[in-house]
Amino acid sequence: AVHRIAVIPGDGIGREVVPEGLRSVRRAAEIFGIELESEQFDFASVDYWQQHGTMLPDDWFEVLRGFDAIFFGAVGWPAVVPDHVSLWGSLIQFRRRFDQYVNLRPVRLLPGVPAPLADRAPGDIDFVVVRENTEGEYSSIGGRIFDGTDRETVVQETVMTRTGVDRIVDFAFQLAQRRGGHLTSATKSNGISITMPYWDERVAALAENYPDITVDKFHIDILAAHFVLHPDWFDVVVASNLFGDILSDLGPACTGTIGVAPSGNINPTGEFPSLFEPVHGSAPDIAGRGIANPIGQIWAGSLMLDHLGHPEAAAAIVAAVERVLDRGDLRTPDLGGTASCEELGTAIAEAIAK
Numbered sequence: 001a002v003h004r005i006a007v008i009p010g011d012g013i014g015r016e017v018v019p020e021g022l023r024s025v026r027r028a029a030e031i032f033g034i035e036l037e038s039e040q041f042d043f044a045s046v047d048y049w050q051q052h053g054t055m056l057p058d059d060w061f062e063v064l065r066g067f068d069a070i071f072f073g074a075v076g077w078p079a080v081v082p083d084h085v086s087l088w089g090s091l092i093q094f095r096r097r098f099d100q101y102v103n104l105r106p107v108r109l110l111p112g113v114p115a116p117l118a119d120r121a122p123g124d125i126d127f128v129v130v131r132e133n134t135e136g137e138y139s140s141i142g143g144r145i146f147d148g149t150d151r152e153t154v155v156q157e158t159v160m161t162r163t164g165v166d167r168i169v170d171f172a173f174q175l176a177q178r179r180g181g182h183l184t185s186a187t188k189s190n191g192i193s194i195t196m197p198y199w200d201e202r203v204a205a206l207a208e209n210y211p212d213i214t215v216d217k218f219h220i221d222i223l224a225a226h227f228v229l230h231p232d233w234f235d236v237v238v239a240s241n242l243f244g245d246i247l248s249d250l251g252p253a254c255t256g257t258i259g260v261a262p263s264g265n266i267n268p269t270g271e272f273p274s275l276f277e278p279v280h281g282s283a284p285d286i287a288g289r290g291i292a293n294p295i296g297q298i299w300a301g302s303l304m305l306d307h308l309g310h311p312e313a314a315a316a317i318v319a320a321v322e323r324v325l326d327r328g329d330l331r332t333p334d335l336g337g338t339a340s341c342e343e344l345g346t347a348i349a350e351a352i353a354k
């Protein structure tokens with residue numbers, strides 16, 4: 001079957017790295033005989049907002065839901081539109097309306113990329129953060145009380161539902177089964193005394209269905225410390241929305257640069273399209289100079305092909321990334337080199353092989 005991909009470059013370096021991501025995805029598709037069709041959209045960008053006063057057209061849901069996947073760059077340009085407007089008006093709508101309840105973020109030390117905090121070899125850091133992506137701490141329930149008075153009080157509730165917690169934890173158990181058989185849960189039940197004990201309870205309840213998986217849990221504060229000091233302890237890490245957000249930037253940071261990190265926003269039921277993007281944002285500080293690292297976007301393309309049922313093509317892209325980095329002569333400035341986004345992207349696409 002032909003896979004239909006919606007391509008949304010967004011803002012800033014999103015527009016520079018998306019073409020490089022597509023270059024590798026198309027090359028892998030060609031080599032592995034995968035049929036792809038893509039259509040590009042200019043919404044979910046600050047340019048679109050300046051022309052239309054909204055981030056998305058009214059019919060975005062109907063337009064995008066017919067695609068098999070969304071290949072997304074980055075959105076946001078804080079000098080023009082506040083981030084809560086651009087992000088809530090686009091990406092967060094996609095995640096919620098398409099019920100992309102899993103945010104999957106592989107963390108892996110790539111060859112030839114020095115780990116910033118300790119001398120480590122690639123095998124030492126290889127884990128996946130599974131972040132709950134639709135509820136938890138990121139709720140719209142709350143408000144300002146006694147607004148504007150000296151008793152001004154602000155409340156924002158955390159929402160956890162049985163369905164919401166169970167489905168993310170179950171996804172993480174299944175992933176642990178396919179990987180190293182080890183699941184770590186991020187908690188804070190000593191301080192957050194209602195929702196986090198519930199989270200722990202559901203992890204323990206679901207663990208009974210997976211007797212072969214080793215389960216452990218850490219409070220988020222010490223877990224963050226362990227990410228830095230003992231990244232080799234982890235295989236699959238499951239976390240609520242906020243904790244997962246923090247861990248999934250910290251993890252890639254421990255592997256040298258967030259420029260290489262990918263992310264999948266996944267609707268595991270397949271009812272709606274899943275969205276694949278780099279972890280990083282639009283990087284206004286380097287946008288327009290052609291020096292962004294394209295690897296996060298290229299690796300996101302690999303996650304997309306894996307999700308569409310092509311694990312060999314996905315693995316071939318990651319292998320090409322590793323081969324080019326290992327060669328050592330082609331690096332973007334964030335990796336200490338002088339290569340351009342396009343040079344690195346082209347070299348990786350050319351290195352893809354069966």
Ligand code: NAI
Pocket residue numbers: 013017073074075076077078083087091258259260277278279280281282283284285286291292293294296334
């Ligand atoms: P950012 O990820 O855009 O940049 C953080 C730092 O990392 C910058 O110094 C940047 O130059 C560097 N960097 C990021 N990606 C890189 C790459 N591929 N190669 C080399 N260096 C790279 O985060 P920031 O500055 O906090 O946000 C900028 C804008 O992006 C904001 O509007 C923010 O809301 C948005 N954003 C959007 C995301 C998305 O679309 N999923 C995710 C994160 C931020």
Ligand code: MG
Pocket residue numbers: 245246249
């Ligand atoms: Mg984040």
